[in-house]
Amino acid sequence: MNITTFAKRLCLLVPLLTAPAAWAADVAQMVPAPPQLAAKAYVLMEANSGQVLVESNSDERLPPASLTKLMSAYIATLEIRRGQIKETDMVNVSENAWRTGGSRMFIKVGSQVSVSDLLHGIIIQSGNDATVALAEHIAGSEDAFADMMNAQAQKLGMVNSHFMNPTGLPDPEHYSSAHDIGLLARAIIHEDPAHYAIYSQKEFFWNGIKQPNRNLLLWRDKTVDGLKTGHTDAAGYCMAASAVRDGMRLIAVVFGTTSDQARAAETQKLLTYGFRFYETQTFYKSGTELAKASVWKGTSSEVKAGLAEDLTMTLPRGQLKNLQASMTLNPQLTAPIEKGQVIGKVEVKNGDKVVETKDLVAIEAVDEGGIFRRIWDSIRLFFYGLFN
Known part of the structure; x- marks a missing residue:
């Protein structure tokens, strides 16, 4: 899955998991300032x-x-x-x-x-x-x-x-x-x-x-x-x-x-505000395969990439539908690759503002390949460097 495909996949997923767009947009405009507590x-x-x-x-x-x-x-x-x-x-x-x-x-x-x-x-x-x-x-x-x-x-x-x-x-x-x-x-x-x-x-x-x-x-x-x-x-x-x-x-x-009644009332104000005007969505779970990255000099030419942590966002109601994500992978991954090794990142934006960044990690290990594989990939990398 390339970067564009991943971005499209996430953006298509968001509207399906949140409120209808027209209603959500109205709610987003109506979010009041948070309560001022005593x-x-x-x-x-x-x-x-x-x-x-x-x-x-x-x-x-x-x-x-x-x-x-x-x-x-x-x-x-x-x-x-x-x-x-x-x-x-x-x-x-x-x-x-x-x-x-x-x-x-x-x-x-x-x-x-x-x-x-x-x-x-x-x-x-x-x-x-x-x-x-x-x-x-x-x-x-x-x-x-x-x-x-x-x-x-x-x-x-x-x-x-x-x-x-x-x-x-x-x-x-x-x-x-x-x-x-x-x-x-x-x-x-x-x-x-x-x-x-x-x-x-x-x-x-x-x-x-x-x-x-x-x-x-x-x-x-x-x-x-x-x-x-x-x-x-x-x-x-x-x-x-x-x-x-x-x-x-x-x-x-x-x-x-100032009192036991006051602490309960003020705390309730915070909880009521949060639940009324915010929503949370988990888009991807940790360990789920999101892409395959190319690997040089390994027993495999690819490694599965996923998130080290769940991608969960909490935003004012109606804003989740506006999220877009892009994925970048390290361009030259060389074996051995350890499970959990950071090999890229996922960046989530709301318009032009970056609202979340998560590490993209290898969700499997790739061992170092044999001598012939390493030599052949070294030659390929040499010419790859000449023309890129």
Whole structure:
């Protein structure tokens, strides 16, 4: 498939997968400005790509309160998946964990609580005592666990975050940002769907005490399935929430509202705006063959080319039909070619503006050819260079 064919194929595909052109064009003209929230900072993110749709002060470093526990829970589930701990492990509750102030699961000093119960107590009840107990079980101390949190934040690209404790209790050097919390939420959602299901539970009953999830949107919007709230005097009322409608998942993060009702209402405004005025479409899946590229000096004269990542776009409604794509392949590919090796790119434009670029990679390996093949292709390349 040559470049022109690929471009035509994509452009023909788009109108078939979006709304009728006349209706879509009208909607595109009607997209209003995003809502201005009564919050210190916020972000609305498309969960699949991480594309930011709406933001205000989203990179400002602010106290995250109990949104910190998203990282604590994330690390705990990582340790479970790595086999370092098990959900059935019993955790000794230290006096340090028991004495931790703020919201509580009400575990007792000297008792043993399972990792699974503590994880539920962290996510649903926002228990500071449960968080410290699990952090000590994983790392030995809160300080050591904070080091793990900061290392993981760096891996996730959370450049405006620094953690001093696993709970979010106030500390001048403990901060994060709306955008960073959005990145963390993406990781939680995509990497471990089984544990992410805990975030949608409305209540948790433990040791004779039933506590509700503080995420009011779980009751108000059936499409919301997570994530967490937070509050301190310094941070105000914060929330990270995610919802799915018609196959599109959005993440909304709000910092610094004035009440639990306000954080739910402001977060709902972001989600409503995003779902009403944006749409997402996946045009090609990773690993799908899009073209064949010529290969010199290999066991095969061609290699299949595809995308390293899904080609997914989120745009204001009605604009997806305007997309056009072009594909370029490296002109002289010489074996050996490794699977996953970048051999070109796909560029998507909306008019004259480039809106997305994706690597085009080899979706199969091509070994180096025999001596005669290599000699023959060397001769061909010599004359090819003379006349091109």
